[in-house]
Structures are given as C-alpha cells and as structure tokens.
Amino acid sequence: MKYMLLVCGDDTADASGMAPVEPWVEELGDRGVRLHGHRLALPAEAVTVRVRGGEVLRTDGPFAETKEYVAGYDILECASLEEAVEAAAKHPVAALGAMEVRPFWPMEGEEEAEKRIRRLEAELTEAARDRDVDRALACYAPDAAIVLPDSGPEPLDTEAFRKAQQSAYADLSGPVRREVLSFRLRVDESVAFAHALVRIDADRGDGTPQARTLRVTTGYRAVGDRWLIAHEHASAPGDGLS
Structure with missing residues (x-):
C-alpha cells in the first residue's frame, strides 16, 4: 500500500x-x-x-x-x-x-488490475512453453517497444520482435521453460510498472541445455478492459549463465 x-x-x-x-x-x-x-x-x-x-x-x-x-x-x-x-x-x-x-485513498479496481497483469505474465510463460510467438505477441500493445539482451540499444517493434523470437525458437527443441523468480508490480490507474527476474531454460537442437536469467523491466497500459505490455526492457545480469 x-x-x-x-x-x-x-x-x-x-x-x-x-x-x-x-x-x-x-x-x-x-x-x-x-x-x-x-x-x-x-x-x-x-x-x-x-x-x-x-x-x-x-x-x-x-x-x-x-x-x-x-x-x-x-x-x-x-x-x-x-x-x-x-x-x-x-x-x-x-x-x-x-x-x-x-x-493513499485506495483506488477502485487496483487489485483487479494486478490480477489481470499477473495473468498476463502467466500467459507469457505458457506461450514460451509452446514456443507460440503469436500467443506471446497478443500480450503486447501494437505499438510496443521491446529491448532484448542481444538486439542492441534500439527498441524493436512488434514485427521485429516476432522475427527475433522465431529465429531464437528455430535453434531450440522441445518446450521453453520460463520461470519468474521475482516480480514487483506497481499499478497506478491506467499504467503499471514491474521489475522481475526471469529464468529461461531450453534445449538446443543438438540437445545441449541452455539457461539464462534476465532482468526485465515492463511498462503496461490499460487498453479497454485489458492490460497490455507497452514497453519491455530485458537485460542479462552477470550471473555466469549463458
């Protein structure tokens, strides 16, 4: 509070x-x-x-x-x-x-907004498991700006993000295991921000395991009765994973 x-x-x-x-x-x-x-x-x-x-x-x-x-x-x-x-x-x-x-005077709907955003995060986890890029992109606003660890400093639009995800998944076999290690969320009327540590585990095509922990900062905005990701910045902290 x-x-x-x-x-x-x-x-x-x-x-x-x-x-x-x-x-x-x-x-x-x-x-x-x-x-x-x-x-x-x-x-x-x-x-x-x-x-x-x-x-x-x-x-x-x-x-x-x-x-x-x-x-x-x-x-x-x-x-x-x-x-x-x-x-x-x-x-x-x-x-x-x-x-x-x-x-602060409690805001109407703040708890419901938090529930919706957490369900959005769960949807991203399920989409990653199935390597379903379209399902993941449904969680993003059409004009979202996305920064990935290997994409450089300039944000990607959703179409560039789609191509980057498709390319990454093409080198993998089996499901992608996405685990949210920590998640701090702040909701304020029509916008929200979250800071998270997310671990990604998968197997390369040759069966070699791949693991990475990402530090993710996400900005959400309310669009009608939904919350969508408007900005996302993911970086790889120095944790020794590759």
Missing part, C-alpha cells in the same frame, strides 16, 4: 547537528520502499488560493502561520502502516520536527 510521508520541519529547532538525509533516501530506495520524494521551498514562497463567490483570492504565504511547516514529502510503498511508521521514524527530521504518515 502507498503512504504519503509529510516531512514537517520546525523553524525554531537547531538543525545544525542533524544527520544527512541521503543515506535514508538511498536505503529505502534500494529496498523499493521509497518511490519518490522531494524537498519543498520555505513557507514564505507559498501561495494560498481560495475561491469565494466565484472570485479567486490569492494570498502570499502559507495556509496557516505556524512554527511547524511541511518541508518535503516522500511516497512510500509498504506492506503495512507499521512498516511505514518504522521508515518515518528513521528519517533524520523526525528527531527535530514531525513526520505525518497518511495512507
């Missing part, structure tokens, strides 16, 4: 001895907990806007005059409120000011 972390500073506190925030940002970013965040300008640079009787009223300065103010924000993705609170407590500003942790 996503949480908004409001970093509330205190203009009367002495921040000269405060620990740097960069290690906190790096640690939570590496763990996939911190999705985004930024520091905000001081309250004196704020503009407060109200509409009364159809008239726009603009006031320079913050909504409320107080010694505490929102100095920045971070968006966290945590399994529970307790995990989000634990992350907030480790923020350096927590020792001087306050951290407000607030869950």
Whole structure:
C-alpha cells in the first residue's frame, strides 16, 4: 500500500547537528520502499488560493502561520502502516520536527488490475512453453517497444520482435521453460510498472541445455478492459549463465 510521508520541519529547532538525509533516501530506495520524494521551498514562497463567490483570492504565504511547516514529502510503498511508521521514524527530521504518515485513498479496481497483469505474465510463460510467438505477441500493445539482451540499444517493434523470437525458437527443441523468480508490480490507474527476474531454460537442437536469467523491466497500459505490455526492457545480469 502507498503512504504519503509529510516531512514537517520546525523553524525554531537547531538543525545544525542533524544527520544527512541521503543515506535514508538511498536505503529505502534500494529496498523499493521509497518511490519518490522531494524537498519543498520555505513557507514564505507559498501561495494560498481560495475561491469565494466565484472570485479567486490569492494570498502570499502559507495556509496557516505556524512554527511547524511541511518541508518535503516522500511516497512510500509498504506492506503495512507499521512498516511505514518504522521508515518515518528513521528519517533524520523526525528527531527535530514531525513526520505525518497518511495512507493513499485506495483506488477502485487496483487489485483487479494486478490480477489481470499477473495473468498476463502467466500467459507469457505458457506461450514460451509452446514456443507460440503469436500467443506471446497478443500480450503486447501494437505499438510496443521491446529491448532484448542481444538486439542492441534500439527498441524493436512488434514485427521485429516476432522475427527475433522465431529465429531464437528455430535453434531450440522441445518446450521453453520460463520461470519468474521475482516480480514487483506497481499499478497506478491506467499504467503499471514491474521489475522481475526471469529464468529461461531450453534445449538446443543438438540437445545441449541452455539457461539464462534476465532482468526485465515492463511498462503496461490499460487498453479497454485489458492490460497490455507497452514497453519491455530485458537485460542479462552477470550471473555466469549463458
């Protein structure tokens, strides 16, 4: 679940001895907990806007005059409120000011979207098993851009991807075993992103086994009542497999 972390500073506190925030940002970013965040300008640079009787009223300065103010924000993705609170407590500003942790309002259909995307991944696994290129391509948007480990830096369109897959399958015998080792998914209304480790096992035509682990980043978009792959980037980490 996503949480908004409001970093509330205190203009009367002495921040000269405060620990740097960069290690906190790096640690939570590496763990996939911190999705985004930024520091905000001081309250004196704020503009407060109200509409009364159809008239726009603009006031320079913050909504409320107080010694505490929102100095920045971070968006966290945590399994529970307790995990989000634990992350907030480790923020350096927590020792001087306050951290407000607030869950995002749940989106309608987010769980259903995740189920559909996971079913799409299962369809790719079955298509690989049968070496069915057409079945796999049905999971991609017509204008999808695809980067494969051996295709160079320029993305392939779906027709070039079809030819690359057909060529790869021509050198193999029997089914292709596709196993998703890890899969992290984030869904946001009509777009979604996933990071995965995928292992591919197959036998060459001469019976020699072939194994490869790929790091795959995928962008999905909702098309009607379906989710399709709009962008995919696969690379081979240095795992000693070939």
